Amino acid sequence: WGTLGHDTVAFIAQNFISKKTAHFAQQLLNDSSSAYLANVATWADSYRYTAEGSFSAPLHYIDAFDKPPQQCNVDYKRDCPEEGCIVSAIANYTSRITDTKLPAIERQKALKWIVHFLGDIHQPLHVENLEIGGNTINVTFDGVATNLHHIWDSNMMEKLIGGYNLTDAQKWATSLTKSIKKGKYESQSKKWTKGMSLKDKVGSALIWARDANSYMCTTVLPKKGGVESIRGKELDNKYYDTSIPVITLQIAKAGYRLAAWLDLIVEGSNSHH
Ligand code: ADE
Ligand code: ZN
Numbered sequence: 001w002g003t004l005g006h007d008t009v010a011f012i013a014q015n016f017i018s019k020k021t022a023h024f025a026q027q028l029l030n031d032s033s034s035a036y037l038a039n040v041a042t043w044a045d046s047y048r049y050t051a052e053g054s055f056s057a058p059l060h061y062i063d064a065f066d067k068p069p070q071q072c073n074v075d076y077k078r079d080c081p082e083e084g085c086i087v088s089a090i091a092n093y094t095s096r097i098t099d100t101k102l103p104a105i106e107r108q109k110a111l112k113w114i115v116h117f118l119g120d121i122h123q124p125l126h127v128e129n130l131e132i133g134g135n136t137i138n139v140t141f142d143g144v145a146t147n148l149h150h151i152w153d154s155n156m157m158e159k160l161i162g163g164y165n166l167t168d169a170q171k172w173a174t175s176l177t178k179s180i181k182k183g184k185y186e187s188q189s190k191k192w193t194k195g196m197s198l199k200d201k202v203g204s205a206l207i208w209a210r211d212a213n214s215y216m217c218t219t220v221l222p223k224k225g226g227v228e229s230i231r232g233k234e235l236d237n238k239y240y241d242t243s244i245p246v247i248t249l250q251i252a253k254a255g256y257r258l259a260a261w262l263d264l265i266v267e268g269s270n271s272h273h
């Protein structure tokens, strides 16, 4: 996701985490402001482009080698290479957050990665190998030349919200938090944390990855015509109208799951979810 997506995921998580988890995060991040998670949500995207952080670029995705829109799945052995992927990175940095043998700066980085990667793993094109996650599938959106990955990361949600600054993210997060607590996501949100366990971190992240990847088959690519039916074309209102509910749902899920995951890490339980 772009800035709006990551910041919104972080604000939703802030709305659901326990007091104890919030305190832990504020201490580790050395930030007691009202945006302590949102303030670090896009750090990983800056870091990946530095010389020091270039190793982390492949950790933002898993290139699921399947055949959307006919077939969709993620296979850990097949799809996560030696150098790592978003699934192994979530497992690894989850452990490092509370590893007191590590210097505080490393535990802080681990938390910043978890806040970011729990977001990215909910973007269907971050759990898909098709043309570098859709980056080379050129399309236009409202007449502007871009690519399929970018319109899913940013353009469609920015059109919905009308901006991408911290205040836009906070407002959107407030609205999604209400929908989760009492509203259109209320009944399903209890199932969003199903199967989540620190005893199987890879398995937990795979549930989220497969969930997101399934939208490649239902929403991202037209069932008829597949990628060739959208390449080089304007993505019309119909495409936007069917995609926006999925984008909104995935942002809501990411924020809610991030909160539950952080509570597990800090408290060893997420009883209030
Ligand atoms: N680079 C390679 N595959 C990618 C993906 N699925 N998403 C983002 N960047 C990528
Ligand atoms: Zn992206």
Ligand code: ZN
Binding pocket: 001, 044, 045, 060, 116, 120
């Ligand atoms: Zn990223």
